[in-house]
Amino acid sequence: MPILYPLRFEPIFRRYLWGGRKLATVLNKPIGPESCAESWEIVDRPNDQSRVSIGPLAGKTLGEIVRDHGEALLGRHHPQTQFPLLLKFLDCEKTLSVQVHPSDEQAARLTPPDHGKTEAWIVVSAESDTLIYAGLKRGFDRGALERELNRGTCDLCLHRFEPSRGDCIFLQAGTVHALGAGLLMLEIQQNSDATLRIFDWNRLGPDGKSRPLHIAQALEVIDFSRGPVSRQTPQPTDRPHITRLVECDKFVLDRWEFMEPVRIGGDNRFHIIAVLHGAADILCDPEQQTLTLGDTILLPADHPRCFFIPDGPSTLVDIYLP
Numbered sequence: 474m475p476i477l478y479p480l481r482f483e484p485i486f487r488r489y490l491w492g493g494r495k496l497a498t499v500l501n502k503p504i505g506p507e508s509c510a511e512s513w514e515i516v517d518r519p520n521d522q523s524r525v526s527i528g529p530l531a532g533k534t535l536g537e538i539v540r541d542h543g544e545a546l547l548g549r550h551h552p553q554t555q556f557p558l559l560l561k562f563l564d565c566e567k568t569l570s571v572q573v574h575p576s577d578e579q580a581a582r583l584t585p586p587d588h589g590k591t592e593a594w595i596v597v598s599a600e601s602d603t604l605i606y607a608g609l610k611r612g613f614d615r616g617a618l619e620r621e622l623n624r625g626t627c628d629l630c631l632h633r634f635e636p637s638r639g640d641c642i643f644l645q646a647g648t649v650h651a652l653g654a655g656l657l658m659l660e661i662q663q664n665s666d667a668t669l670r671i672f673d674w675n676r677l678g679p680d681g682k683s684r685p686l687h688i689a690q691a692l693e694v695i696d697f698s699r700g701p702v703s704r705q706t707p708q709p710t711d712r713p714h715i716t717r718l719v720e721c722d723k724f725v726l727d728r729w730e731f732m733e734p735v736r737i738g739g740d741n742r743f744h745i746i747a748v749l750h751g752a753a754d755i756l757c758d759p760e761q762q763t764l765t766l767g768d769t770i771l772l773p774a775d776h777p778r779c780f781f782i783p784d785g786p787s788t789l790v791d792i793y794l795p
Contacts, residue, residue: 476542476545476773476775477530477538477542477545477546477773477775477776478528478529478530478757478758478759478773478776479755479757479758479759479770479771479772479773479776479779480525480528480530480538480770480771480772480773481525481526481527481760481768481769481770481771482514482515482523482524482525482526482535482769482771483523483524483525483526484502484512484513484514485512485513485516485521485523486502486504486509486511486512486513487509487510487511487512487513488507488508488509488510489510489511490510490567490678490679491510491565491566491567491568491569491654492508492509492510492511492564492565492566493508493509493510493564493565493566493567494508494509494564494566495564495566495598495657496509496512496562496564496767497509499597499598499657499766499767500512500562500597500657500766500767501765501766501767502562502767508564508566509564510563510564510565510566511561511562511563511564512561512562513559513560513561514560514561514562514747514769515535515556515558515559515560515745515769515771516535516556516559516560516561516664517534517535517536517539517555517556517559517664518555518559518664518666522534522535522536523535525538526760527759527760528759528760529759535556536555536556539553539554539555539556542773544774544775545773545774545775546743546773546774546775547742547743547774548740548741548742548743548773548774548775549741549742549774550742550743550774550794551774555664556664557663557664557723557794558661558662558663558664558724558745558792558794559661559662559663559664559665560659560660560661560662560745560747560769560792561659561660561662562597562657562658562659562660562767563652563656563657563658563659563660564657565652565653565654565655565656565657565658566654566655567654568651568652568653568654568674569651569652569653570651570670570671570672570673570674570684571606571627571628571631571649571650571651571670571671571672571673571674572649572650572651572668572669572670572671572691573647573648573649573650573669573671573691573694573695574589574590574591574592574644574646574647574648574665574667574668574669574694575589575590575646575647575667575669575694576589576591576646576647576694577589577646579646579693579694580665580667583667587665587666587667588663588664588665588667589646589663589665589667590646590662590663590665590666590667590668591644591645591646591662591663591721591723592644592660592661592662592663593641593642593643593644593660593661593662593705593718593719593724593726594641594642594644594652594658594659594660595639595640595641595658595659595660595718595726595749595790596636596637596638596639596640596641596642596656596657596658597638597657597658597659597749597766597767598638598656598657599635599636599637599638599640599655599656599657600654600655600656601655602635602655603635603636603653603654603655603656604633604634604635604636604653605633605634605635605636605642605650605651605652605653605656606628606631606632606633606649606650606651606652606653607631607632607633607634607642607644607648607649607650607701607702607703608631608632608648608649608650608699608700608701608702609630609631609632609649609695609697609699609700609701610630610631610632610700610701611700611701613630613697614697615692615695615697617630618630618649618692618695618697619692622671622672622688625675627671627672628672628674630649631649631651632700632701632702632703633653634703634704636656636704639749639788640704640705641704641705641707641718641719641726641728642702642703642704642705643702643705643718643719643721644702645696645699645721646694646696647694647695647696647699648695648696648699648702649671649695650702659747659749659790661724661726661745661792663723663724669687669690669691669694670684670685670686670687670691671686671687671688671691671692672686673686705718705719707728708720710727714729714730714731714735715727715728715729715791716728716730718790720795721795722795724792724793724794724795725792725793725794725795726790726791726792727790727791727792728749728788728789728790728791729788729789729790729791730786730787730788731781731783731786731787732783732785732786732787733783734780734781734782734783735780735781735783736778736779736780736781737772737778737779737781737791738772738776738777738778738779739776739777739778739779740774741774741775742774742793742794743771743772743773743774743793743794744771744772744791744792744793745769745770745771745772745791745792745793746764746769746770746771746772746781746789746790746791746792747767747768747769747789747790747792748764748765748766748767748768748769748787748788748789749766749788749789749790750766750786750787750788751765751766751783751784751785751786751787751788752764752765752766752783752784752785752787753781753782753783753784753787753789754781754782754784755770755779755780755781755782756779756780756782757776757777757779758770763784764781764789
């Protein structure tokens with residue numbers, strides 16, 4: 474019998490000035506009466522640890538599982554000192570600040586050092602006229618960006634588009650970006666908290682002060698050669714119900730759309746599963762509770778392939794290491 478089993482975790486909630494109520498009203502997260510910006514679903518950070526919610530390992534942190542059962546969890550990608558990815562949902566009631574994340578090499582020079590942060594977003598829902606800002610417009614170099622930052626008009630530099638539900642946006646480290654008001658997003662990223670804020674729309678925080686900016690550091694990590702970033706074009710795979718949304722050296726992101734039972738895993742690597750539409754039951758699930766929109770589960774590497782049995786047409790994302 475495998476040591477591990479399909480793992481569910483207690484979410485960690487983060488409250489920022491731009492959060493709303495959709496984590497509760499759409500994703501059924503127990504955020505309480507206040508607004509909430511983020512639900513960290515799977516995380517292994519020094520000060521933030523996912524805890525198993527059900528089964529023999531209930532109460533154990535993800536970091537403890539990596540330490541004590543690393544080979545069973547990570548399979549071919551063992552050993553690692555931390556779980557390599559971080560999954561979260563974001564409720565963007567207000568527009569987020571304009572940010573950039575460093576690469577692994579750049580983040581290693583920060584104080585304290587961290588991993589780089591390449592990430593991908595999937596639009597869970599989008600209100601009309603909302604925007605995603607991703608990359609600089611063509612022709613905007615470092616000098617042009619610095620000029621507009623000094624004028625308080627950084628937004629003139631940013632490529633933007635109106636997203637639709639299901640869109641996937643891939644952001645390599647070094648890409649300037651921001652999420653607009655009215656978006657509910659799923660984000661998968663490297664295990665990093667290295668964020669450099671360069672523009673906050675000239676607004677004030679709850680204390681009446683501007684939030685800190687990191688312009689000098691950000692200018693050193695922005696990749697000015699990258700240009701505009703748009704939605705990903707799904708690529709077909711050898712299985713008709715699976716399309717490839719992202720494939721990079723940090724993670725692979727597949728979308729599964731199915732109406733009949735499917736099997737996932739059993740390939741000696743972990744799989745992070747998140748439901749985007751519909752519902753599915755999992756055999757060997759100790760909670761024996763149907764996965765619905767907003768639910769996530771981690772399939773360990775040493776576990777046999779799991780049957781997912783849908784309740785009608787369903788969509789999920791499958792995230793794993795290359």
